[in-house]
Amino acid sequence: MTLVDGFDPSDVRVGIIGLGGIGHHHAERLESLGADLVGGMDVDAEARERFVGRFDAHAFEDAGELFDLVDAVFITTPNRFHEDYAVSALEWGLDVLLEKPLAHTLESARRIADAARDAEGFCMVGFNNRFAAPVEVLKHYQDQGRFGEVTHVEANYVRRRGVPGRGSWFTSKEVSGGGSLIDIGVHAIDLALHFLDFPEVVEVSGVARSEFGGRDDYTYIDMWGEDSGPEDFDVDDSVSAFVRTAGGKTISLEAAWATNRPANNDFFVRGTEAGARFDRATDELTLFENGVGGGHHLTDTAVDTREVDTHRAEQATFLEAVAAGEPPGRNTIDEALSVQRVIDGIYRSTEAGRAVRLDE
Template identity: 60%
Template sequence: MTGEYADVRTGIVGLGNIGHHHADRLVELGVPLVGGMDIAPDARSRFADRYDVPVYDDCHDLYDEVDAVVITTPNKYHEEYTVAALERGCHVLLEKPLANTLESAERIADAAATAEGTVKIGFNNRFLNAVQLVRNRIDRGKFGEVTHVEANYVRRRGIPGRGSWFTRREISGGGALIDLGVHAIDLSMYLLGYPAVEEVSGVTRSEFGDRDDYAYLEMWGDDSGPEAFDVDDSASAFVRCAGNRTVSLEVAWATNRPATHEFVVRGTEAAARFDLLEGDLTIHSASADGPDHLLDTTVETSENDTHADEQRAFFDAVTTSRDIGGDIEDALTVQRIIDGIYRSSEGGHTVDPADAEP
């Protein structure tokens, strides 16, 4: 195999749907896919048949053969496989979130701090062309001071299959908040410049997933019924950061309202509104140049594969040691915000994410 990444032998840990999704893009990118690992025999068999590579039931056997790994396991197992990879000197691209609990996320961060390998977290939505256009305008001062982000990631009916690991708190760490909210929180903080977080207030709800009469329209996997659901299916939250910068958050797997994936980024000179899934982007501003008037500019963006662009950036970092962002520090901040929202909801009051008990 030839190409700029041909020397980075890469494996995948976790051979489910997202593992195949990453594997397809590795092949397209010209990265040598040399193996996969999963504890499930059926998953190993499907992966071996599709990609014609060795598969293993022990991560250490895979790590003997690779320079880098993409880890796509359920959240509970992120720590186990990531720390083991770092101890072997592997580069790691870890799917979001950092972990299923704050304590586990902090242990991963501690391991990464002394590791030789590059570690990046799978915040692929940062690579959406609309997001990159907004970030570019922010960096050039076109928005003035960016002060607030309205973040929406709301499905009308879209709970993952009840009984899958997504709906089991012990494995996932939570529901819609830790699944969809992690993307919305990272994007918001990314566009604000990741200011220090001062306080978090939020409410998480379980209003649909535990119902016998849930309208099964969109799910990933079979439905095992309400007894197999013990996580949140929506969350509303507010994050206050240094300099009076703020984030308002709405995320849901299921609600009685139209779906929305709209983000609004407000600045003192202009604002942006974009759709996270469609990529539609509009810039809003006002002018007193001539008669006072408002300006709404539609920006035509090109569609891009965010996971492919994320992988390309990761392997650029591996081969050139160039910082691409998406670091452990950002992911740990997101994890602290998520933990803070859950604690705020449980306690019924605003919390400081830094006050979490070890």
């Protein structure tokens, strides 16, 4: 990751809304970049105390107090509260980096997008996996035409056992908006659409299942967060879906917190001239090509890249845009809204028991 010449991250005054685990994760990387981390906000007093004890920054109970002191905010709250804080920050004239997903419902996501379009500042959405070095290389080759026309992406984000704390907000539909689909499937959908250059999505067919999280005998080795049991688990823990876009481009999706199969974080990009496999878990990138020179042949090429802290790279792009006074041109609100429409379509398809149209 290279910062733009003349750009000093300390010139940007930043605040964080939501001081849980992901808020601390962002704060640590802001520190490493040298940004001016002014403070954070959380309604929970213990969260504010932990934040002040860890970082050289203030903590507030009221967002307005923080808004008065900063140029930009990171919003890392549970999904249900994205809209309130994002809209308020945009109306305040601030630039916003909003953690994925855009919101807990499509209606809420649309309201955020409307506010962003009317705002002086901009809203960038935190799909950090786009900043992985192999993804950047793959997109470079794609833009060069190396793959021909990319027509299909197989997107996988599957854990064998990985429910993120039963009884937490992650497993409450009221707060999160969903389960494995909206938590990790959202990353897979975003990358797949990114590799297809975000065409219009016309139809979605999918099934979101809940087969493990609601069981007393849910077996796991470890769990992120505490396990409070199945009583309040009311979200999906796996999803299978197929997405059709304008022009006949397609996506097949497998995402899961828990399944009886090996974990898988592979993406297969299939083009008319070549293809690629990207493993997000290991950052391995392989190109699949062919030729007739000297005889018909197939070539598999491994691509090695430098390791990149994707959240830190995402932050650098955001801070540079804030300093320049111009939207970053990537991870846009409209792209995030397209992802949200697919998520909503999969949930609606599950309820309807059939494919649903998104272009009507």
